[in-house]
Amino acid sequence: MLDLFKSLLPKKERQWCGACLFELNPTAKSLSSDIGGRYEYAFAESDDHEFSYADLIKSSKRGCDRCKALASAFESFGAAGFEVARWEPHLNSPGSPLLEITSADGTSQVFEICSSEAPLDRPVFFADDPSPHVVLCRGYKLSRTTGDNEALDQAAKWLTECRTSHGECRVSDAEFVPNRLLYLGDSRTDSNILELVEKPAPVPYAALSHRWTKETPSKSLLTSNFLDRKQNGMPIAYLPRMMQDVVLVLRRLGIEYIWIDCLCIIQDDKDDWKREAALMASIYTNAELTVAASWCDQSDQSLFRDHSMPQEISVDVAQIDGQSIFIRRRKHHFTWLGIESSADTMAAENPDIEWPLLNRGWVYQEQLLSRRMLHFTQNELIWECFEETRCECGWYDTNTRIFGARDWYKRSPATKSWSQVIKGYAKRPLTVTTDRLPALAGIGKAIASAKDYDPAEYLCGFWEKELEETFFWYLSEPPLHPRPDMRMPTWSWASVSGDVECWQVSLEGIEFLGNDVQYSGDPLLGDVVSGMVSLSGHVASGIVYHGREWKSISESQKDASGTSSILTDSRATEDYGLQIGGQFATFNPDYKLDVPGKGFVPSGSQVLCLLFGRTTSSEWDESGESAETITTHLLLLRHVDGAPLRYERIGVNATCFELDVFMSQSERQQLTLV
Structure with a gap:
């Protein structure tokens, strides 16, 4: 009877804090900003929900324990006193849930509310029962350093899972082995010497992807030290600090051999370098694992980084139904689609700082060719293979669900x-x-x-x-x-x-009429003797300008109101100009052609403009009538002295000259580009 009586009593509506968006504890006083019913109502009029630091403090004083915990967390992060914060569930745009705060000076920082128990199959916003928080994503707390037992145990787990269950990641040529490898010793030994092994039997080996520093040449394999290293090996203590750490990692993972470019190729022997460089595809494709020193760019820098400073670690803000909720800074991530597309709202991301290795020329093919990569970054370990992309913090778990996992995994070149x-x-x-x-x-x-x-x-x-x-x-x-x-x-x-x-x-x-390219060796290595391509197309004569002459022309093309009649190439700099007939336009040179030396092109030089494409655009007037304009894409060519009908390329002009006007001044011609 008592239970029946209780069921007939009106139930108190759940209250959600208008600042932190956690459920309000019963002892806290209500504020007009609080939300009744479900937390989704906070997003009824906008894709985000805003609050200020002052709102957070006010809510803390009225008794909201979660606001008090968040305020304390922001003090630890060095982010107290912010002007505005926005909870963003990202329901109508790509990206995982986040909290973005903006300071009075306009700088932004991105945080996440995380739980290791948050669902991955759907955003918590759409859960049948209210989640502990509307802007909650799956996440894990990071180890204190990327070199501690917890981090390396995770790396070992990823490698074991890939070896046992990823069919796409298995080696394609089990018989391949590089011409030289470094033997690290097995996991039971503690040798302080790396052995240089020539013509080894087929064995599992790792490769290192690293950025050369000023220290690297002094440690490299050279003709002068080759025999000594072959006979006596190389003391591990003599290696750069980063490479010493790689030895530690591989011994922990049970991989006994490694290939490192600077230590396995004789750097001052051109024939040896060319021979080994030609094997790069096979070396990285068949490596059991490529270890990437992705954050290292300084001499004597460790592979590992301690990230246990207060402003970097996660902070607990709630314990709800046995589920630990914490807040952390969002870490930067990259994907197979590219670094620039990886971190939705994090516009301040600087790849040169976050991952200086990944922006280097040689490393591009190492990334594409490797079947498995273990990245050591500033904040955590990141794993890439043909069937998974993983990180210690769990960001990929959430975002591959949102974006579609297959687009983010590594692919063959x-x-x-x-x-x-x-x-x-x-x-x-x-x-x-x-x-x-x-x-x-x-x-x-x-x-x-x-x-x-x-x-x-x-x-x-x-x-x-x-x-x-x-x-x-x-x-x-x-x-x-x-x-x-x-x-x-x-x-x-x-x-x-x-x-x-x-x-x-x-x-x-x-x-295209033909080509003739001569090499002194392997064409793919690009040791070019000569190269020409013959083609035919519509061409018209032009003149290129720069410097004072172009500035004078630019001024003369302005009317009384200051409006210029110069046609503008959207990709071009204003420092260079092109004249065809009576019209002037900007263009984008292939290089700084106004610098004296090789490739210098004097202002006022005659050029040939080769039509290779068109762009069609439409404009509507006030009456709704449309007018279609077709503009040209032109290759700018300069005649090579003493070589009839041979030209060198110097730049491009796009979407400036109308096609009909250009064609009226052009003729079809055969050209040879050198």
């Missing part, structure tokens, strides 16, 4: 188009500019094998069978350097430095 490879690789810096093609040779070899391409059809960074999709490339940023002094034809993207993209729309009247 053959799954990328060559234009994607060029775009991903070209922007990455190299210490030695002549490594531009050698550092891509491993990917080239893998793609040649997968697509049955003949290496003889490799044309200075292009595949002949994909020439139409890649040949008309352009810098997607203003040039920063003069033309590099290396023997590379100007029509190759490898002849310049910077972010490169390829025109991938139908070509306009272009016909």
